[in-house]
Amino acid sequence: xxxxxxxxxxxxxxxxxxxxxxxxxxxxxxxxxxxxxxxxxxxxxxxxxxxxxxxxxxxxxxxxxxxxxxxxxxxxxxxxxxxxxxxxxxxxxxxxxxxxxxxxxxxxxxxxxxxxxxxxxxxxxxxxxxxxxxxxxxxxxxxxxxxxxxxxxxxxxxxxxxxxxxxxxxxxxxxxxxxxxxxxxxxxxxxxxxxxxxxxxxxxxxxxxxxxxxxxxxxxxxxxxxxxxxxxxxxxxxxxxxxxxxxxxxxxxxxxxxxxxxxxxxxxxxxxxxxxxxxxxxxxxxxxxxxxxxxxxxxxxxxxxxxxxxxxxxxxxxxxxxxxxxxxxxxxxxxxxxxxxxxxxxxxxxxxxxxxxxxxxxxxxxxxxxxxxxxxxxxxxxxxxxxxxxxxxxxxxxxxxxxxxxxxxxxxxxxxxxx
Amino acid sequence: xxxxxxxxxxxxxxxxxxxxxxxxxxxxxxxxxxxxxxxxxxxxxxxxxxxxxxxxxxxxxxxxxxxxxxxxxxxxxxxxxxxxxxxxxxxxxxxxxxxxxxxxxxxxxxxxxxxxxxxxxxxxxxxxxxxxxxxxxxxxxxxxxxxxxxxxxxxxxxxxxxxxxxxxxxxxxxxxxxxxxxxxxxxxxxxxxxxxxxxxxxxxxxxxxxxxxxxxxxxxxxxxxxxxxxxxxxxxxxxxxxxxxxxxxxxxxxxx
Numbered sequence: 054x055x056x057x058x059x060x061x062x063x064x065x066x067x068x069x070x071x072x073x074x075x076x077x078x079x080x081x082x083x084x085x086x087x088x089x090x091x092x093x094x095x096x097x098x099x100x101x102x103x104x105x106x107x108x109x110x111x112x113x114x115x116x117x118x119x120x121x122x123x124x125x126x127x128x129x130x131x132x133x134x135x136x137x138x139x140x141x142x143x144x145x146x147x148x149x150x151x152x153x154x155x156x157x158x159x160x161x162x163x164x165x166x167x168x169x170x171x172x173x174x175x176x177x178x179x180x181x182x183x184x185x186x187x188x189x190x191x192x193x194x195x196x197x198x199x200x201x202x203x204x205x206x207x208x209x210x211x212x213x214x215x216x217x218x219x220x221x222x223x224x225x226x227x228x229x230x231x232x233x234x235x236x237x238x239x240x241x242x243x244x245x246x247x248x249x250x251x252x253x254x255x256x257x258x259x260x261x262x263x264x265x266x267x268x269x270x271x272x273x274x275x276x277x278x279x280x281x282x283x284x285x286x287x288x289x290x291x292x293x294x295x296x297x298x299x300x301x302x303x304x305x306x307x308x309x310x311x312x313x314x315x316x317x318x319x320x321x322x323x324x325x326x327x328x329x330x331x332x333x334x335x336x337x338x339x340x341x342x343x344x345x346x347x348x349x350x351x352x353x354x355x356x357x358x359x360x361x362x363x364x365x366x367x368x369x370x371x372x373x374x375x376x377x378x379x380x381x382x383x384x385x386x387x388x389x390x391x392x393x394x395x396x397x398x399x400x401x402x403x404x405x406x407x408x409x410x411x412x413x414x415x416x417x418x419x420x421x422x423x424x425x426x427x428x429x430x431x432x433x434x435x436x437x438x439x440x441x442x443x444x445x446x447x448x449x450x451x452x453x454x455x456x457x458x459x460x461x462x463x464x465x466x467x468x469x470x471x472x
Numbered sequence: 473x474x475x476x477x478x479x480x481x482x483x484x485x486x487x488x489x490x491x492x493x494x495x496x497x498x499x500x501x502x503x504x505x506x507x508x509x510x511x512x513x514x515x516x517x518x519x520x521x522x523x524x525x526x527x528x529x530x531x532x533x534x535x536x537x538x539x540x541x542x543x544x545x546x547x548x549x550x551x552x553x554x555x556x557x558x559x560x561x562x563x564x565x566x567x568x569x570x571x572x573x574x575x576x577x578x579x580x581x582x583x584x585x586x587x588x589x590x591x592x593x594x595x596x597x598x599x600x601x602x603x604x605x606x607x608x609x610x611x612x613x614x615x616x617x618x619x620x621x622x623x624x625x626x627x628x629x630x631x632x633x634x635x636x637x638x639x640x641x642x643x644x645x646x647x648x649x650x651x652x653x654x655x656x657x658x659x660x661x662x663x664x665x666x667x668x669x670x671x672x673x674x675x676x677x678x679x680x681x682x683x684x685x686x687x688x689x690x691x692x693x694x695x696x697x698x699x700x701x702x703x704x705x706x707x708x709x710x711x712x713x714x715x716x717x718x719x720x721x722x723x724x725x726x727x728x
Contacts, residue, residue, distance in 0.1 A: 057543055060650040069582070070566035070728070072599075072646035073552045078637040138635020138655040142615075145634050151616035156638055159614070210477075252712055253608060253644035346711070416646045417728035419566055 060138065063435060064427055069420035077412045077424045080438045082136040084408045085446050087244045087266060088273070088401055090129040092450075094241040095274010096122035097170065097233055102321065104173075104230035110317040113310060116177065117285075118278040120463035123170050124454035129240075130163065131446045135437045155247040162243065166236050173229040175209075176222045178461050182208045203460065241270040248407060255347030255418075256354070256411040261336045268329035273400035275322045279315055280393045281454075283386060285464055286311040315389055319379050326396070330372050333403070350418040358413055358421060363406050371399015515623040517662055518689035519718040520696045520705070521598050525683035528553055528596035533573035535678030539663060541653075547571065548649040550660035551600040551675055556726055557581060559590045564726045572596075597727050598684060600675070601626065601647045601660035602708065602716030609639035609648060609659075618657065624689075624717060625664050630656050644712045662686060689717065 061076025096118045102108045103115035134140045150157040182204045189201035211218075242263040248254075249262025290307050297303065337355070340348060355363060375392035409424045427439030436442055458464070536551045537544055553572030557565040565581040576596070579586065607626050610618050617632040618639055633656035640648040640657060651658035663673040667686065671677075676684045687696025699705070705719040708727070720727075 057546060057652050059546055059548055059652050060655070062547070070554075070568075073568055073571040074548050074640075074649035075646045076649075078640050078650070133636075136636070138637070138650055139633065142632070142634040145615040145617075145632060149616050149632070151613055153611045154614040154638065155612065156614035156636060247638075251612075251641050253642055416644060417566070419564070419728050 058432070058434060060434065064425045064438070066423045066425065067415075067420060068423065069415075070417055071415040071420040071422055072417055075415055075422065077409065077422055079136075079408055079412060080424065081426055081440070081443045082132040082438055082446070084401070084404045085132040085443050086129070086136070087241070087248075087270075087408075088404045089125060089132060089446065089450075090241050090244050091266065091270030091273050091400065091404075092277050093122050093125040093129050093166075093274070094237040094267070095271045095276075096125060096278050097237040097274070098271050099275050099278050099318070099321075101230040101234050101237075104226055105234065111314070111321075113314050114278060114282055114318055117282060117463045118274075119170070119174060119177065120457055120461055121278060121281060121450070121454055122274075123174060124457050125450045126167055126170060127453065128446055128449045131449060133159075135442050135446065155243060155250055158243065162236070162240050166233070166240050169229055169233045169236055173226055173233065174461060175207075176225045176229065179208065179211060179222055180214050180219055181461070183212055183214050186212075207460075238267050242267045248411070253416060254411050255345075255351055255414075257407065259336055261332055265329065265332045265336065268325055268332060269400050269403055271325045272322060272329050273397055275318060275325065276393045276396040276400070279318050279322070280390065280397070281451075283311065283315060283390055283393075287386075289464075312386060315386065316384060319384065319389060319392075322396070323376070323379055326372065326376060330368075347418060350414045354410060354413045354421070359406060359410050362402060362410070367399055367402040367406055370395055371402050372396075375399070513622060514688075514690050516689040517603060517624050517667060517717070518687055518696060518700065519600065519603070519662065520685045520687065520699055521718060521720050522683045522685075523595055523597050523720055523722040523724075525681045526553065526596040526598055527681060528555055528572060528576040529680065530572045530575040531678040531680060532598060532675035532684060533571050535674040536660070536663075537573060539666075539674035542658070543652050544573070546652050548652070548658075549573065550647070550658065551598065554597045554599060554727075555581070555594070556597065556724065557586055557594045558592050558724075558726060559586060560592055561590070566726075566728065593724075595722075595724065597720075597723075598675075599645070599647070599708075600718060601662070602645055602714065602718045603662060605715035605717060606713060608642040608644065608712070608714055612638045612642040614638065621664075625661050625667075626659070627661050627664060628657050628659060630654055633657050644709050644714065645716075 059076070061078045061080075064080060065076040067075075099111065100115040100117075100119035100122065103111040134143055137143055146157060147160040150160065152158070185204040186201060186208060189197055189204065192201075245263035245266030248257040248266075249259050251257045286307060290304055290311075293301060293303055293307065340351060375395040378388055378392035378395070381388070412422055412424070414421055427435035430436035430439050430441055530553060533549055533551055533553060536542070537549060540550055542549060547570055549571035551571070552568050553576075554566055554568045555572070555576050559565065565584065565586060567581045569576075569578075579588075603625050605624070607620055610620050610626060613619075613633075614636060615632060615634055617629045617634070618626060619629070620626050630651075635650065635656050637650070637657070640650070643659075648657055648659045650656065663671075663675075666673060673684075673686050676686050685696050685699075687694040689697050689700070691697055692701070699721070700719050703721065705721055706723040707716045707719060708723075710716065
């Protein structure tokens with residue numbers, strides 16, 4: 054007989070009185086889920102700031118963040134599938150959506166959002182697809198033929214690259230980006246609603262939850278886009294230096310573009326960061342001031358059990374420190390990188406403190422639960438809901454981006470400008 | 473007739489939307505939901521727990537686990553018994569080792585020895601699903617795999633549950649868990665397979681002291697209904713607005 058596996062028992066320890074059926078049922082993958090969705094939404098909002106509001110200073114990063122949000126999109130789905138006890142039945146959400154549930158809309162919102170991102174990318178790159186199809190025509194080699202075939206299919210038969218047609222493409226991009234912002238916010242805001250609407254959970258239940266989630270989503274999305282952008286630009290600089298020597302003038306051009314983009318994007322980042330922290334602190338102060346029945350147990354979780362996680366790691370290292378780093382004068386790329394890593398970490402800790410922290414106390418308000426992240430898996434459960442499962446989810450967008458970027462090069466501009 | 477690609481695409485889109493609208497008006501019902509929808513309207517199951525009578529023997533938990541095939545060595549259970557020990561210093565010591573299935577033979581609470589002379593009061597409280605009138609678990613199920621029958625019992629469709637755990641999170645009473653074998657949400661259903669055949673729930677049958685009773689709340693002559701109507705009874709955690717339908721006699725303010 055198989056050994057008996059009680060879901061959640063593996064990584065939960067109980068302290069004082071906890072109901073027998075209570076375990077940490079929502080573990081690392083449910084931390085990853087809002088984190089990844091947040092990155093998707095944030096990346097999209099960043100690209101839309103250029104397309105819709107015409108923030109010219111974000112032009113260079115806009116195209117990149119749009120393609121990156123497509124690479125991130127499937128990984129918003131992955132943690133949910135990893136988490137489900139019956140992953141093969143995940144499709145049931147589409148078949149019998151039960152609309153009183155916050156999760157039921159997931160499939161619809163997710164697909165709508167996917168359609169918007171895909172079609173926006175298509176309009177952005179349609180001209181490029183046509184150019185490629187034409188350029189690759191008649192060139193020898195099966196690989197080239199296959200590539201041409203792919204671009205040919207991607208044009209969807211729309212070959213018109215007249216000024217009027219391209220102008221229409223631009224208009225379509227603007228409309229899609231405009232529609233995309235509320236959908237991206239909805240995609241993520243309702244991830245916040247999933248938690249905020251659980252009345253049984255004293256820590257989660259708050260109408261501020263969706264707004265807090267959107268703000269921190271935008272923060273993390275912008276931070277990840279900036280970080281990836283820097284990494285790619287540094288790689289380009291390195292390659293140019295190898296090819297043309299370290300004294301080449303194009304290096305300065307690339308470096309100048311990079312610093313310019315990063316400096317401007319960081320200002321938006323700080324704005325959203327301030328909004329996110331203000332809302333979180335408001336929530337905390339309000340809970341303490343109203344001191345409802347649950348406050349006693351919440352206080353002991355917030356100020357004692359999870360003090361380091363919340364006040365040191367999340368607010369201190371994840372918010373305050375990068376805030377200072379970004380605001381100090383004479384911002385450098387190196388300092389920005391450090392700040393961005395801390396911000397990404399801070400948003401992750403915020404998700405952790407909400408999801409795991411929300412289960413750190415018993416529904417009885419008379420006991421605590423502690424979560425021990427499985428490091429080395431010894432069965433499917435401990436892989437899926439352990440460190441390795443989380444890393445699988447975290448690395449997938451980069452692999453996908455590498456693949457997608459081969460077809461729709463999102464960083465072509467820098468090459469043009471460098472030349 | 474001339475039909476350009478644009479015309480064709482426009483027509484196809486219009487046709488798809490027009491076809492989708494009437495289809496969207498229908499709701500897919502699982503067979504179990506249909507069965508539940510045609511139950512007796514003169515029936516509403518309710519439960520009565522007399523905590524004054526409970527001695528914490530754990531027979532109810534044992535019977536439940538056997539009847540509903542929950543592995544005996546699993547700490548999870550559809551029903552459980554809690555022990556409350558209130559001491560002179562105002563502290564409340566609560567435990568429910570292995571859901572109380574083996575009774576409470578050890579005077580220690582989680583390895584803590586309590587001096588009997590310090591105890592001001594002590595009692596047992598059996599817990600089970602409250603079969604709420606406004607069940608949070610049903611509200612949050614994304615696929616409709618958990619549903620309320622017309623006679624008030626909340627059931628889980630084991631073949632349709634995706635195992636997301638949202639219902640477990642939504643229940644303020646902590647009655648839900650993942651079945652260790654079937655890997656889907658599991659909960660007490662008042663032994664629906666028994667009560668719908670005129671039998672009593674396994675725990676009710678097993679209780680030697682009559683601390684647990686089940687009845688029809690819509691029948692004023694039902695002994696359970698009469699007690700609820702005529703005596704002072706309480707429910708657990710009514711602040712959540714779930715309208716629980718398990719009533720307690722002798723509930724203490726310390727009960728969680």
